[in-house]
Amino acid sequence: MSKVGETTLVLDLEALEHNYNYLRSKIKPETKFLGVVKAFAYGSDMVTIAKKLEQLGADYLAVAYVSEGVLLREAGIQLPILVLHPLASNFDDLIANHLEPSIYSKNILEQFLEAAKAQKQTDYPVHIKFNTGLNRLGFSEADVNFIAEETMHSKCIKIVSAFSHLAASEDKNERDFSLNQIGSFKKMSNTLMDKLGYAPMRHMLNTSGIINYPEAQFEMVRSGIGLYGYGNQAHVDKELQPIATLKTIISQIHQIDANESVGYNRAFKSDQAIKSATLPIGHADGIGRQYGKGKGFVTINNKKAPILGNVCMDMIMVDVTKIDCKEGDEAIVFGPQKSAENFAAAANTISYEILTAISQRVKREVIKK
Incomplete structure (x- = not known):
């Protein structure tokens, strides 16, 4: 999968073909x-x-x-x-x-x-x-x-x-x-x-x-x-392949001291020194405010980075204190390894909602492996 320099929804048409063939296999040929x-x-x-x-x-x-x-x-x-x-x-x-x-x-x-x-x-x-x-x-x-x-x-x-x-x-x-x-x-x-x-x-x-x-x-x-790529049942999910991967990048990294706050309304206040990363994706892109305050998370270099404070219109801030990362590194919101169903569940909703909420301003990239 190519590395992108902006928030992008990557679509895998081979995964779509796999899902189509799997579902076809469950019905009569006619x-x-x-x-x-x-x-x-x-x-x-x-x-x-x-x-x-x-x-x-x-x-x-x-x-x-x-x-x-x-x-x-x-x-x-x-x-x-x-x-x-x-x-x-x-x-x-x-x-x-x-x-x-x-x-x-x-x-x-x-x-x-x-x-x-x-x-x-x-x-x-x-x-x-x-x-x-x-x-x-x-x-x-x-x-x-x-x-x-x-x-x-x-x-x-x-x-x-x-x-x-x-x-x-x-x-x-x-x-x-x-x-x-x-x-x-x-x-x-x-x-x-x-x-x-x-x-x-x-x-x-x-x-x-x-x-x-x-x-x-x-x-x-x-x-x-x-x-x-979603079957509403765990045993079916195992047979399907999510076709979409939502990814973005780290725009900036901040050192946050103890007793400092992050984001609007000071919704996150640190009780110790931490490191935060700002990503160019927010509720205008489909990541609703319900995913803020630690409910939602992204994956950076295969590690979990929880969302800090409130989701902004165009940005989220995540905790990267224990992650070796730098500005420009890729962050995965959801995809085959961390499904949209899992991401949505953190905010007590369903894959349908997060998938259909992805804004049309988010770049689409189609790949064929």
Whole structure:
């Protein structure tokens, strides 16, 4: 891995390929694979990741919002793209870029039918989202007749998939709940197919679902966090490779005397002489204030350097008293040796949050070993 002179998020596409192949190995050869690349591909680089997944043979991509899908189309991505949370105000852009909306409510279905009709669409692909217990977005069982009637009365749209989302697929204590969700989805999707007279694809499994409920893979599965190297379970994490390494450098080293303070609000006060290092990364880069006051740490020359005091907007200060280091040396925030999951756990949060928080001002560097 190359040494950098600034704060950089290094992306390893061979690790992405490894994760993709591992997850593929857990499903049937005929089952389609959807790669979730929302939120800048979980804080990495959406276009780079999408292009690699397209090259690897993914069947679908998913984003959260229309604007994300537009960026992918402008970058030349040809794969079908599911928009998980489309808003009616963006339907014109969605159709213009041939993005496929998740239809999750009566209101959204009616508004999309109107937009598709206005643009003289025929059999425009849509995906029906069922709520089976997450209680976030989705139709209920009572809505199935409405969906079928509205769809069959219009030639503007065609349902290409029905899907739902497991709420606790990684939690073995919630297995009964997950199985109830799967049963509910089967019932609703079967009823919908009977009424439509054809069989859209079905998909329900996320990364942990792929591992824990392979019997419910239906015609397609969806993976987000697993592609980026995290499996929400220790035994799965061992099989995956984090694709991102966040690294920075030491800008300056200070000798701090006893009774001196470090940083804003004097949040750290030393009771003895120590040595601190200032790094050019802060909460504007995604390292939130919750990681301050010793909760978070970086690794310098293979040794732990806890964060001193409050995280600043553009800088953190770390304790390097017992570390042989100099200005310009590299500091690792997270990566394969110290995962984002471990870094996040120190502040009682999860890998998703720290990964997706990495600011767009942080340089991205793509490597191939």
